[in-house]
Amino acid sequence: MELLDIYLKENNTNMNQLHIVSGIPATTVRNLNKKTFNKWTMEQLDAVAQVVNKPKTIVLQELELISKTVIMEETLGKYNLENRRYIGNKNRLLSWIRPLVREHTMGKSFFDVFAGTGVVTKEFLNDYDNFIINDFLYSNQIVYQAFFEFSNFDKRKLLKIKEKFQQLNVDEIDSNYFSNNYGNKFFSENDAKIIGEIRERMDKMKTLTNKERSILITSLLYSTDKIANTVGHYEAYRKKNNLEDRFEFDLINPIEANGKSIKIHRQDSNELVRHIKSDIAFIDPPYNSRQYSRFYHVLECLVKWNKPKLDGVAMKPPVENMSEYSRSTAPKVFDDLIINLDVKYIVVTYNNTYNSKSKSSRNKITHNEILSSLNKRGNTKVFEMPFQYFNAGKSDLKEHKEYLFITEVKK
Numbered sequence: 520m521e522l523l524d525i526y527l528k529e530n531n532t533n534m535n536q537l538h539i540v541s542g543i544p545a546t547t548v549r550n551l552n553k554k555t556f557n558k559w560t561m562e563q564l565d566a567v568a569q570v571v572n573k574p575k576t577i578v579l580q581e582l583e584l585i586s587k588t589v590i591m592e593e594t595l596g597k598y599n600l601e602n603r604r605y606i607g608n609k610n611r612l613l614s615w616i617r618p619l620v621r622e623h624t625m626g627k628s629f630f631d632v633f634a635g636t637g638v639v640t641k642e643f644l645n646d647y648d649n650f651i652i653n654d655f656l657y658s659n660q661i662v663y664q665a666f667f668e669f670s671n672f673d674k675r676k677l678l679k680i681k682e683k684f685q686q687l688n689v690d691e692i693d694s695n696y697f698s699n700n701y702g703n704k705f706f707s708e709n710d711a712k713i714i715g716e717i718r719e720r721m722d723k724m725k726t727l728t729n730k731e732r733s734i735l736i737t738s739l740l741y742s743t744d745k746i747a748n749t750v751g752h753y754e755a756y757r758k759k760n761n762l763e764d765r766f767e768f769d770l771i772n773p774i775e776a777n778g779k780s781i782k783i784h785r786q787d788s789n790e791l792v793r794h795i796k797s798d799i800a801f802i803d804p805p806y807n808s809r810q811y812s813r814f815y816h817v818l819e820c821l822v823k824w825n826k827p828k829l830d831g832v833a834m835k836p837p838v839e840n841m842s843e844y845s846r847s848t849a850p851k852v853f854d855d856l857i858i859n860l861d862v863k864y865i866v867v868t869y870n871n872t873y874n875s876k877s878k879s880s881r882n883k884i885t886h887n888e889i890l891s892s893l894n895k896r897g898n899t900k901v902f903e904m905p906f907q908y909f910n911a912g913k914s915d916l917k918e919h920k921e922y923l924f925i926t927e928v929k930k
Contacts, residue, residue, distance in 0.1 A: 523552040525585055530571040541566035556582040595674055596770025598741040600666050604751040605636045609803060612921055613642040619902055621646060623925045624864040626798020632788050633804045637663050644776060651795055653784040655840050656811060658740060658818040660785040665737035666774045667781045670730035677734060677770060684717050684768040692716045696826045700834050705748050705756045705817055710766035714743055717768060718824055738770045740818055752814040755833055789852060792859050800860050802867040804844045806884055812840035849883035854892040865893060867924040889924060897929040
């Protein structure tokens with residue numbers, strides 16, 4: 520929407536009414552809509568003032584304010600989908616993965632079964648028409664809704680809310696659930712107060728659409744994760760005294776996925792695959808004993824905002840959403856998943872940490888077990904590349920490799 524159109528709508532009129540009242544030709548009005556207001560003639564400015572029934576000086580001030588906002592709207596905020604710390608994130612591997620998938624598969628639909636951050640779906644967005652994206656974390660589901668869901672939202676409303684949140688004075692904020700539990704641990708006391716206050720205010724905003732609410736909560740999630748006193752997850756926090764105040768609320772940049780069908784799920788993958796049909800399934804399950812619902816419990820609490828009682832040094836909520844892929848039953852669960860996929864191609868990513876010195880890093884499924892399951896469905900091609908594995912300094916994984924399996928399913 521251009522400057523003139525925005526301004527007229529805010530004043531309960533439109534370009535056709537401007538044409539009728541002022542006598543300015545309709546084509547001239549349409550062209551005027553494409554120009555910045557400093558290029559309008561005095562006659563045109565007078566006509567706008569007449570149709571909105573305001574003094575010309577007021578019209579100029581209001582147009583200047585909107586003009587600044589329109590420029591800001593080119594990018595809503597500073598956070599893109601990939602600007603997130605997340606274990607197993609495939610962002611750095613996608614330049615290797617995507618060409619192989621495009622070369623060895625065909626189809627129009629893409630099923631991101633364990634979507635995690637959502638970066639895989641984003642990478643393939645221009646390659647397919649239909650997407651199914653799934654993860655069992657609440658914090659990931661709302662990220663998908665904020666970035667991918669096609670629904671209108673008011674950018675100027677969100678920018679005004681952002682400005683209000685950035686102007687919050689911590690001295691005027693009471694302690695809250697977030698600061699009482701996470702202050703001076705994962706965040707400074709002041710930062711935790713502001714985060715909790717913003718989350719409380721979001722719940723009280725009754726005029727937000729579902730898309731706008733998703734964008735705001737996801738923006739808070741990204742802004743919070745950016746300054747967390749951790750090594751990238753919330754299993755523990757760094758033991759520090761006098762944590763610095765570093766929090767600043769900023770917005771995400773939703774992805775324009777017009778013309779794409781994107782269905783979002785938060786379900787157990789093994790149950791979901793029994794009800795989904797797609798051309799390509801992308802499989803990147805958790806392979807070791809680290810439970811993602813426990814690693815990202817702070818973000819889960821921030822999104823759900825049900826304020827559970829927290830326990831332990833890391834202030835964790837009651838156990839939920841525990842993955843069978845992080846237990847000894849993982850090979851059987853993986854096999855069940857593969858058997859029940861209704862797709863033409865299966866793409867699986869895997870890294871060789873099975874013999875890691877760190878027990879929590881060891882894969883619960885071996886390379887051969889994955890290959891065995893895939894070969895039951897069809898011909899499988901295997902690709903590999905060296906890759907630097909994420910670890911917190913305890914594991915020295917030499918000759919670490921990433922593998923990509925692509926199976927063409929037998930008819």
